[in-house]
Amino acid sequence: MMSSGRNRVKIFVRFRPTPNFAHDSVEFLNDGQTINIHAKKEDKRQTVNNQLLDWSFKVDGILHNASQEQVYETVVADMTTKALNGFNGTLLAYGQTGAGKTYTITGATENYKQRGTIPRAIAQIFRSVEEQSDQAIVIRVSYLEIYNENMFDLLSTLPEGSSSNNGGYDNQMTIVEGANGSICVKGLSMHVANNEGEALNLLFEGETNRAIASHSLNKNSSRSHCIFTIHIESRSRTESNAKYVTSKLNLVDLAGSERLGKTGSEGQIQKEAMYINKSLTFLEQTVIALADKHRGHIPYRQTKLTHALKDSIGGKCCTTMIANVYGDFPQLDETISTLRFAMRMKCVPVEPAVNEHYDPWLLVRELDANIKHLKQELDMHNTLANRAQVSYSSLSDGQMNDIKKQVRLFLEGKTSEIDVTSLHQIGAIFTQFRSVVLEMERDINQQYKNKFLLLDKSDSDAMLAVQKAGLPLDDHGNYAGTSETAFTVVPIATQQATAAPASKQKQQPPASPKRKSGKKSRGGGSPTGRGPASPSPQAEPGAKPAKSGATQPSVQLATTDGAESTKKEESFPTDSVTEEKKTSRPSTPPTRPQAFEEFKKERGQEINRILNENKTILMSKKRIVRDLAHAVNATKHMIDGTRVALERKKNERMEQGEFVNEEGETVIDEEEFQLISQLKNLKQTYRHDYDELRNVKTEVEYCQKLVDQCRQKLVQEFDAWYNDSFMQDNHETSASVGYGARPGIIVPARLTLNSQQANLEDDQEKFERVQQELLMDHQDSAAFYNAKMRTRRRQIYEKAMAQPQPNRQLPPGVPQVSMRNKPPNQMSYVY
Ligand SMILES: Nc1ncnc2c1ncn2[C@@H]1O[C@H](COP(=O)(O)OP(=O)(O)OP(=O)(O)O)[C@@H](O)[C@H]1O
Missing domain, CATH: 3.40.850.10 (Kinesin motor domain)
Structure with a gap:
């Protein structure tokens, strides 16, 4: 062709x-x-x-x-x-x-x-x-x-x-x-x-x-x-x-x-x-x-x-x-x-x-089979990679609830990790973050509404009512602490004192419209229709409810709570945060040393008491050790001196010529005899004291272990409490910087801060122990060790002060997600 x-x-x-x-x-x-x-x-x-x-x-x-x-x-x-x-x-x-x-x-x-x-x-x-x-x-x-x-x-x-x-x-x-x-x-x-x-x-x-x-x-x-x-x-x-x-x-x-x-x-x-x-x-x-x-x-x-x-x-x-x-x-x-x-x-x-087509029904069947096959492949892969628990199917309601709980705990600072094993979960976590944050926002708004009423400052009636109620307003008509805006925020009073004048007015709501001429009725100010005594949250989204409330100061200011409830209202807890947690998070957290002192007086009081008792016993034992060591040293000196004197006496005798009795035994004079007796006694004393010293030292070691254990326990509990209460993130602990524990003592994973005091006492004890051990052989080493220990104390103090303090810059609720079972090459999510 x-x-x-x-x-x-x-x-x-x-x-x-x-x-x-x-x-x-x-x-x-x-x-x-x-x-x-x-x-x-x-x-x-x-x-x-x-x-x-x-x-x-x-x-x-x-x-x-x-x-x-x-x-x-x-x-x-x-x-x-x-x-x-x-x-x-x-x-x-x-x-x-x-x-x-x-x-x-x-x-x-x-x-x-x-x-x-x-x-x-x-x-x-x-x-x-x-x-x-x-x-x-x-x-x-x-x-x-x-x-x-x-x-x-x-x-x-x-x-x-x-x-x-x-x-x-x-x-x-x-x-x-x-x-x-x-x-x-x-x-x-x-x-x-x-x-x-x-x-x-x-x-x-x-x-x-x-x-x-x-x-x-x-x-x-x-x-x-x-x-x-x-x-x-x-x-x-x-x-x-x-x-x-x-x-x-x-x-x-x-x-x-x-x-x-x-x-x-x-x-x-x-x-x-x-x-x-x-x-x-x-x-x-x-x-x-x-x-x-x-x-x-x-x-x-x-x-x-x-x-x-x-x-x-x-x-x-x-x-x-x-x-x-x-x-x-x-x-x-x-x-x-x-x-x-x-x-x-x-x-x-x-x-x-070529005009190629795909039969939709057959295609669906074919794709179904492919998906099934791929799921099996994935299951096998996960099993081999030790990730058998990973699921790729849609999350159930139960799983969603679980994620929500984790997100809440995270936002409340009770956990620093959220389990992530699949993309499904990541999506769900973000969804739950949004949902929980919105809930929290709603709750906080509600709490504001329960505590405060918005008043229009241009509404002279309302402002007058507030003043009458005895609330402190500045020259600009702002309630103490509020900014200068067209509206002022007034807390719902909790004191009977403020409720008293209000109650007077409360008793005469129908009269209110008549009290101020030319103003519209404010007696029915509660849009909920619950009457003036109900400080309804719905009542204040706009100026109108505030206005209506202003002619009814008793409505805004009267509460049933006492002083204690006023104190509670100073914080804005979420619905799921415990009261204890609410109060344990002041806006300005204390430093670790301050917090530790407080901790020892309150939560750690009992363990601190036991620690102090053990320390007292330990110190007394150590004093005995020190006294015995001194005695042993002194005896040793005397033994040495007596030996020298005896040797000298023996040499004199040899030079002058020895006297021997009928039995052929050497005859010594009184002085030499006294020296021999003295040496014998000294040796006995030395052996006795030395044995005593060894026994007391064993007791000291035992007591020391008890003290160490108590101290660890105290520090652990403080560390957990402090981190939960104030810290937003995991930080290096005192254990990780290499002090706070004796050599040979197993340091628990979460052992963190040693207080300044604890460290100082440790080293004091350490100094004494080393002094005791070394003094016998090197009498002149005390000054050296003394100076060294002072330097060490200063270093420890500086390190303790350099430890992380609560991160006040980190906004609350900033999530940090870490991935468990993270497979190789998997994306890591950083928020
Ligand atoms: N190659 C050929 N060999 C033999 N006969 C032919 C050939 N071409 C055309 N003819 C004859 O010519 C006549 C006309 O041809 P045809 O009908 O195919 O023309 P046409 O182009 O289709 O015309 P129209 O536009 O009117 O349809 C027919 O009788 C047909 O048999």
């Missing part, structure tokens, strides 16, 4: 066989694609509107004296094959009346050999259907005629069909465009053809219904456009997927393109010719627009023909045109005209694409 311009509409020129072929004027080049037409000067008058004498047309193929079979194989067979694979295909037969368009498209219906492209395409399609046993292919046929801008269903005479239209007049047929740009003629019947014979029957049925008007040029000339469409739907029998392909093969027999004047037609025939001209002119305009890549708008809708062929010319459709022409000299001008249109059509770009 000859071809050029792969991405353009293909053009073939078919010459109607004639014994009078204008060989002198029409020339085919050897490339099989070029047609040169020469008009002699003397013949010029016969070439209408054409100023040129020489024409050259390059097309995709020239069909001269070609049989029907050759035409089909050359032009249509490939397009039919593509249609079976899901590509749309359109064959347009264009040309002068009688040039052979119908012969090309339909052929001679009485002669099998001369059958046209429609019966041949039908045969090829059903051959392929039989061969492709793995595909379930459904063939449907429609046959549309457009005559004088009216649409007719050429198969409407058949009973069966997917769309009936009562005779096929176009008032029942409309051209509709699908979402993907596909065109469908609503109301045009579609007929399933199960085999070649059924399809051919449909063709012949349509042919007999075709409107035919006699014409001077050709008795059988068709004055209408006919579109025979084979709709193909193909699904795989072997794969159970939702994908399937559809296509349509349009075989279009256009009406004759000759000019009006030449036919000499009149009346109805002239009217037909006008419509034909109109539609073909618009077809040409559409083709020109399609060929121009800069044109945004394509005038498809100007005629039924172009609108119905919108998805069949260019674009995703494999489009081919056969230009049917005469080779006779008298028809040369029409031949040139037809070829010029063909050249324009040749410029229309095409980009064929």
